[in-house]
Amino acid sequence: MYDAIAGVSVAMVGIPQSLAYAELAGLPPIAGLYAGALPPLLAAIFASSPYLQTGPVAITALLTYSALSTIATPGSPEYVGLGLALALVVGVVRVGLGLLRAGWLAYLMSQPMLLGFVPAAAVLIASSQLPKVLGVSPPGYGNEIVEAGWGLAHPAQWSLAALAMGAMTVLVVLGARRLHPLVPGVLLAAVVGIAVSALGFYPAPVVDDIPSGFLPFTLDEIPWDRLPELLLPGAIIALIGFTEAASISRRFASEERTRWNANREFISQGVANVAASAVGGMPCGGSFSRSSVNRMSGARTRWSGAFTGLTVLAFLPFATVLRPLPLAVLGAIVIVAVVSLMRFRPLLRLWRLSTPQAVIAWTTFLATVLLAPRLDIAVLIGVGLSVAVFLWRSLQLEIDVETEGTTLRFVPRGVLWFGTAQRLDTVLLDALAAHPDADALVIDLGRLGRIDTTGALMLRSVLDQARGAGLRADVNGIPPQSRKLTERVLGPEIGPLD
Structure with missing residues (x-):
């Protein structure tokens, strides 16, 4: 009833x-x-x-x-x-x-x-x-x-x-x-x-x-x-x-x-x-x-x-x-x-939250209005921008370099994958040149989202290079979702992992 x-x-x-x-x-x-x-x-x-x-x-x-x-x-x-x-x-x-x-x-x-x-x-x-x-x-x-x-x-x-x-x-x-x-x-x-x-x-x-x-x-x-x-x-x-x-x-x-x-x-x-x-x-x-x-x-x-x-x-x-x-x-x-669908406040607020996401939203908005009736093109532009921003962000690997006495500490943030792995090698070379008296390197992976095979191989290469330069090299904070892969690549001879 x-x-x-x-x-x-x-x-x-x-x-x-x-x-x-x-x-x-x-x-x-x-x-x-x-x-x-x-x-x-x-x-x-x-x-x-x-x-x-x-x-x-x-x-x-x-x-x-x-x-x-x-x-x-x-x-x-x-x-x-x-x-x-x-x-x-x-x-x-x-x-x-x-x-x-x-x-x-x-x-x-x-x-x-x-x-x-x-x-x-x-x-x-x-x-x-x-x-x-x-x-x-x-x-x-x-x-x-x-x-x-x-x-x-x-x-x-x-x-x-x-x-x-x-x-x-x-x-x-x-x-x-x-x-x-x-x-x-x-x-x-x-x-x-x-x-x-x-x-x-x-x-x-x-x-x-x-x-x-x-x-x-x-x-x-x-x-x-x-x-x-x-x-x-x-x-x-x-x-x-x-x-x-x-x-x-x-x-x-x-x-x-x-x-x-x-x-x-x-x-x-x-x-x-x-x-x-x-x-x-x-x-x-x-x-x-x-x-x-x-x-x-x-x-x-x-x-x-x-x-x-x-x-x-x-x-x-x-x-x-x-x-x-x-x-x-x-x-x-x-x-x-x-x-009720004409909600512009979230669009304006998006600029304060994230500029790249605001660019996606506003570009989609303008494309929809200007390209009408070809809304399919506007949608594809919006989806394409979303994918492009995702890839751009995935390519951003920020690495904080800290010094504690003669110890170098690397704290990478982002995703360590084949698109960003080379960044870790570059930072190591710059840090060794800037700190010739350093005798130890600690890489803290606790702020990484994910590590792929190329990233793990690059991590091993960096540790090998650091040890070849006479530094003690250790890793800690491996992300749980990447632990098995990383441990297989690094191997037990590399040193303590946590």
């Missing part, structure tokens, strides 16, 4: 949201409803989290638009077919990762990269919806922010009806939140918008094209020959889109001190996307807002998601009632939903 109530409550919020996110993705609104019907029903079978709600979400919708808008005209039959193909690719990638127990890949995207990408994507999403709220049709500049700026710069073309409807939506949704998180503000705004439009008091654009009936079978509409060109964007969506589902599930599991399985969640999200491709849907993922509603509505098990899907399925024969829904309402729903 609790799961049924929670599932129906989520569906009441999810139905108008699904329409809005399909519009954001450049797909027919009905694709959002289809993606909110069978996918959450099947995802519930495999899900690990009892609260995660699957369906269309903002970030995945934007990534879908960025992947497809450069190769097809949004809304065209070709575009719709590619949307189905993309959902299939996303689904297969996620199922494959789950079956291979590669849930750790959910953490592949570095936090600084996501700190830059998510708010930039939120800005793009809000910008793409602003013309709908203003009731304007900007020229196709190819960048959402530029088009939003054009709309703001032409107030003479604003539609007062669209502005009023958008303002009403924002007030109703935010007001409902203040009353109680379970008050369905999105649904109430949609009902008001439909009523005003159906009575003939709304002259601006509406959804209009919403067919009624049951789910279609659309696997035969997938352009199978074009799947290869969707592999990269599909993989990016599979990983980035999963971070939202993972963060939701981890947070709820932590608060309730329960277990969560990333591999199972990968499979559940993958099955949902494969189902979406088969029934005319769109790429989907885990929704933070709907999952929160699900939890607060009293959901007890993962089957609440199944009840959400069943509710949407039951609504499909009556979906034509949504035809008068103003597009301004959908635009405002999306804007309100993504405002």
Whole structure:
């Protein structure tokens, strides 16, 4: 009973949201409803989290638009077919990762990269919806922010009806939140918008094209020959889109001190996307807002998601009632939903914490904004920078040289591996030249993170050189994770190790 109530409550919020996110993705609104019907029903079978709600979400919708808008005209039959193909690719990638127990890949995207990408994507999403709220049709500049700026710069073309409807939506949704998180503000705004439009008091654009009936079978509409060109964007969506589902599930599991399985969640999200491709849907993922509603509505098990899907399925024969829904309402729903993602304070704070990580975050942010709609390139830039910073840091071996009478003490910090091992040899030669009276060398490895084979061999070489120069040479503080390797390389004849 609790799961049924929670599932129906989520569906009441999810139905108008699904329409809005399909519009954001450049797909027919009905694709959002289809993606909110069978996918959450099947995802519930495999899900690990009892609260995660699957369906269309903002970030995945934007990534879908960025992947497809450069190769097809949004809304065209070709575009719709590619949307189905993309959902299939996303689904297969996620199922494959789950079956291979590669849930750790959910953490592949570095936090600084996501700190830059998510708010930039939120800005793009809000910008793409602003013309709908203003009731304007900007020229196709190819960048959402530029088009939003054009709309703001032409107030003479604003539609007062669209502005009023958008303002009403924002007030109703935010007001409902203040009353109680379970008050369905999105649904109430949609009902008001439909009523005003159906009575003939709304002259601006509406959804209009919403067919009624049951789910279609659309696997035969997938352009199978074009799947290869969707592999990269599909993989990016599979990983980035999963971070939202993972963060939701981890947070709820932590608060309730329960277990969560990333591999199972990968499979559940993958099955949902494969189902979406088969029934005319769109790429989907885990929704933070709907999952929160699900939890607060009293959901007890993962089957609440199944009840959400069943509710949407039951609504499909009556979906034509949504035809008068103003597009301004959908635009405002999306804007309100993504405002919470525009978190710039962590971006600013990152400069004080780590300059290299701040460079990753801000470069990703700027690349996402400037390269739109090619968000795949922006993501690859962010990932590439993250890898480059990791390699750069791995190449930094700092060695503190201390003297205690005639004893030299080396304290290396970092990782002693083939990329940094030569640094130890250089420091030894410099220290011997600077301290000709030294008669002993102690190398303290306690601050090293790891030693590889090349590092251990270089360590032995340095000890041999020091002893050849007449110094007593000892090592202590070998990292536990590298002890066996280091002891094998140094050998018992080298001297005491601790």
